[in-house]
Amino acid sequence: MYWANFLHIYQPPTQTREILLKVTNESYRKVFTGLLENPQAKLTLNINAVLTEMLAENGYLDVIENIRTLLQRGQLELTESAKYHPLLPKLPESQIIRQIKLNHETNKKYFGDVYNPKGFFPPEMGYDSRIGKIIQGLGYEWIILDELACPISLDPQKTYVNAYGMKYFFRERESSFKILSAQLGTGQSLIKEFGDRVKKNEYLLTAMDGETFGHHRPGLEKLLTEIYGSTQITTVLISDLPKLFPGTLTIEPLPSTWALISKDAFKKNPFSRWDDPENPIHQKQWELTNLVLKLVDKEGPEEQKLVDPALYSDQYWWASAKPWWSLEEIEKGAFGLLTAVRKFKNVSKETTEIAENLYIDIITTGFEWQRNGTVAALSKEEDEEIKARMGGNKSNLSEEDFDQMINTLEKQMLTAADNREYTRAESFKKRIEELKDKNGIKVND
Numbered sequence: 001m002y003w004a005n006f007l008h009i010y011q012p013p014t015q016t017r018e019i020l021l022k023v024t025n026e027s028y029r030k031v032f033t034g035l036l037e038n039p040q041a042k043l044t045l046n047i048n049a050v051l052t053e054m055l056a057e058n059g060y061l062d063v064i065e066n067i068r069t070l071l072q073r074g075q076l077e078l079t080e081s082a083k084y085h086p087l088l089p090k091l092p093e094s095q096i097i098r099q100i101k102l103n104h105e106t107n108k109k110y111f112g113d114v115y116n117p118k119g120f121f122p123p124e125m126g127y128d129s130r131i132g133k134i135i136q137g138l139g140y141e142w143i144i145l146d147e148l149a150c151p152i153s154l155d156p157q158k159t160y161v162n163a164y165g166m167k168y169f170f171r172e173r174e175s176s177f178k179i180l181s182a183q184l185g186t187g188q189s190l191i192k193e194f195g196d197r198v199k200k201n202e203y204l205l206t207a208m209d210g211e212t213f214g215h216h217r218p219g220l221e222k223l224l225t226e227i228y229g230s231t232q233i234t235t236v237l238i239s240d241l242p243k244l245f246p247g248t249l250t251i252e253p254l255p256s257t258w259a260l261i262s263k264d265a266f267k268k269n270p271f272s273r274w275d276d277p278e279n280p281i282h283q284k285q286w287e288l289t290n291l292v293l294k295l296v297d298k299e300g301p302e303e304q305k306l307v308d309p310a311l312y313s314d315q316y317w318w319a320s321a322k323p324w325w326s327l328e329e330i331e332k333g334a335f336g337l338l339t340a341v342r343k344f345k346n347v348s349k350e351t352t353e354i355a356e357n358l359y360i361d362i363i364t365t366g367f368e369w370q371r372n373g374t375v376a377a378l379s380k381e382e383d384e385e386i387k388a389r390m391g392g393n394k395s396n397l398s399e400e401d402f403d404q405m406i407n408t409l410e411k412q413m414l415t416a417a418d419n420r421e422y423t424r425a426e427s428f429k430k431r432i433e434e435l436k437d438k439n440g441i442k443v444n445d
Contacts, residue, residue: 034225049106171207310336
């Protein structure tokens, strides 16, 4: 079996320097150092150019240099994407192409000639047929999507193509979730999980956020390195798969995202985490967004530059309240859009007032939701499928593998404490307690 693993790393343009440093230290530096220490390991990576630019501007050039080195060594390939991480199916074609070109120009600036992406990662894996045509028209060879975008059962021995020759690769959901939730936390546990499949001539494609390793889940970056260090698993780049598996199946992917759940797929509402017709905050957000997109067509390049970062997807995600919610992030996004309108040269006072009223409606509705319990009620409706995605079920690790994982985390906890990184040590402690509780192990105070 060949393992093609995909990581996506990104920070929103509104991210603080403090959080960027924390994520860089806890995740990015450790993941790429771990890859350098395992020269047989291969990985396909997406880094949205807004993050590349932020790393450079804040002096974290070592991360960029490590990525460049891995590219030169052939251990890493980068995909193309959209610079400021917008949900592409919600944008007009001109803005989609602009974001993709901005991503390419910025990443080319920092990674040089080794930046030559063949594949494409649509932010949030947000996809519809229009996006496929645009990406193919720009000359990219393949797109990575979620398993639910595939209209037929996955065949791990085939390459998927559409009627026009664009290749598609689909991440296996269950395997991806088991790795990111530490249910497969060692190389040996991954081998045990797939049993005889490991010996077959087929591929496993997993995909997840890179920040999961070390930042969202302290210690998981070490466990990822352990998996990569296994001599029984052959890792490959996604771009290697068509050569290894030249047989094709012709399909047309379904509209989807990587946060899609079966319930929303059945309701034909693939973008519900960002645009739910029953969510009044979402509707006001998109009313404001679409107003800005209409107005910017009459403005100049400087005004367009204000709009580019204001289209990032996080602001809508945090307004879903199923279960993700952050009024601060909602406000940041709405304020970025309003700021652009206020600086437009060809906008009437009345139109500016419409934008200001939309901004106020978004924020006041958010406060009302928090006061009247709407946020809490929506969070309780969280689908069981989402809980499984986040690792809510009991771990499938064997007792031996579980003990090894806990031992690794405890060592890292003690190291953090010895270095007086007490907050990080506490994060390790909580993660150990979470894993033990999930496996029915009583945790002593």
